[in-house]
Amino acid sequence: MHEIRVVKRCAISRTLPIVGLVLSLMASGLVMSAAPAIADVKPPPSVVDAEVLTPYQLTNQVKAAEALRSALMKSSAQVAAANTRLEGLSAQATTLLANLSAARTAQVAAETDAAAQEAHLVVLGLEVEAALNALGQLASDSYIRGGGPLGDIVAIFEALTAPSADQNTDTMATVQYLVDGRARLFERLEVLRADQVVTSARAEAASKQAAAAAQAAAEAKAKLDAVIAQQRTALESLQNAQADHVGRAAGLRGALLRSESRIARDADRRLAQALQGQDFKLLMDASPNCGKDIAHYPNGRFPATALCPLYAAPDEGLPRDNAMAFNAMSRAYEQQTGSPLCVTDAYRSYAEQIVVKLATPELAAVPGTSQHGVGLAVDLCGGVQSFATAAHLWMDRNGPLYGWFQPAWADSSGALPEPWHWEFAS
Numbered sequence: 001m002h003e004i005r006v007v008k009r010c011a012i013s014r015t016l017p018i019v020g021l022v023l024s025l026m027a028s029g030l031v032m033s034a035a036p037a038i039a040d041v042k043p044p045p046s047v048v049d050a051e052v053l054t055p056y057q058l059t060n061q062v063k064a065a066e067a068l069r070s071a072l073m074k075s076s077a078q079v080a081a082a083n084t085r086l087e088g089l090s091a092q093a094t095t096l097l098a099n100l101s102a103a104r105t106a107q108v109a110a111e112t113d114a115a116a117q118e119a120h121l122v123v124l125g126l127e128v129e130a131a132l133n134a135l136g137q138l139a140s141d142s143y144i145r146g147g148g149p150l151g152d153i154v155a156i157f158e159a160l161t162a163p164s165a166d167q168n169t170d171t172m173a174t175v176q177y178l179v180d181g182r183a184r185l186f187e188r189l190e191v192l193r194a195d196q197v198v199t200s201a202r203a204e205a206a207s208k209q210a211a212a213a214a215q216a217a218a219e220a221k222a223k224l225d226a227v228i229a230q231q232r233t234a235l236e237s238l239q240n241a242q243a244d245h246v247g248r249a250a251g252l253r254g255a256l257l258r259s260e261s262r263i264a265r266d267a268d269r270r271l272a273q274a275l276q277g278q279d280f281k282l283l284m285d286a287s288p289n290c291g292k293d294i295a296h297y298p299n300g301r302f303p304a305t306a307l308c309p310l311y312a313a314p315d316e317g318l319p320r321d322n323a324m325a326f327n328a329m330s331r332a333y334e335q336q337t338g339s340p341l342c343v344t345d346a347y348r349s350y351a352e353q354i355v356v357k358l359a360t361p362e363l364a365a366v367p368g369t370s371q372h373g374v375g376l377a378v379d380l381c382g383g384v385q386s387f388a389t390a391a392h393l394w395m396d397r398n399g400p401l402y403g404w405f406q407p408a409w410a411d412s413s414g415a416l417p418e419p420w421h422w423e424f425a426s
Helices: 002-034 055-074 076-143 148-160 165-257 262-275 320-337 350-359 390-402
Strands: 308-310 313-318 342-345 377-381 421-424
Touching (some): 076 165, 165 390, 313 320, 320 390
Antiparallel strands (some): 308 313, 342 377
16 A cells, blocks of 8 residues: 555656646747737738738728729710710711712712813814805805806806706706705804804803812811811710720739739729720821822723722722721721721722622622722721621721711612722712
8 A cells, every 4th residue: 555655656756847847838838929929020012012912902902993993984974975976976977978979079070071062162163164164165166266156146047048958957956066065064054153052051061060069079078077077086085084094994903913802803803894995096007108100090990000008908909098098097997906907809900890790790880880990999898797796886986087988878778788888088
């Protein structure tokens, strides 16, 4: 019994130091864990340098994103108003471009008619002069050589006093020939003079019509320029209405996207939705050195020296001014969509017009009359060939800024709808 107590006392005496050591270490750990680690705390990194947003930064960035989104949404009314003005101006510009094209066509036709009438007057003047010379010759024959009217009288007297019927018949035939020839000469002179009067009146009317057509074309161009200026202003207003917000959103979205937080990602998604479509830009292109040959050529007979290649469609060409306007438009389209305008056809030679007419007789114009043959038309693809596409809407809005429009007959409600067909009239 005594031995047992000794063994237990010895065991307890050996265990107590170990327990004390463990308790000491635990107490030390508790003290160390409770003490603030001031020496290891670093100031929070800035938002720009942060790999992961702190809760405080995240809250601020989400608030900023929501505020920017609200600002974008508030400006939507202005954007909608600008879009409405833009739609109206686009339709107005298209109508004015069609009027300008018709006025210039009428002007060319009237000037051509006036020139033809003037040329006809010159020919008539020469014929009248020849007739007057013939009458002068008759007068000379009458008084110098005994011919003309006096000769007729002598011939008649000889016929009345002829000794035989045969001789009388020959003499009367001579008289009839002389009388008929003089009558024909006077009739011709009268016809020529009457034709002169009519042609002179036509030439004057054609000149007045050409002047009126030129005036109408000038007025249509002035109205068009005013509308185009308004349309450019509307587009710029639409662009400026969002430019500041878009610039601020770039850095803000970067900060939100660096965060793994669902709240940040949701805020970025809402901001991205509000930013959709806010990238309106216009680009004008410098003119290359081509198409310097500006002589007038018949439909479908343009030489290569009179044409310039189209941007991103070098196999297609148009006269210089037309091509430069199209290229500027195509570059603007590329800036906004990432790809230039798609072109299937531009200028068509007379031979090409025949091929197209044979292939699509119900659509193609009579060879020698196509607007493609004078470099005033293009056929587009890449989405423009369908009325219900964003590409076609872009052309409706922006085409008139560069002088390109869709004629009424080719519109969706026209007599021969061709969404791909666009004409130049500036």
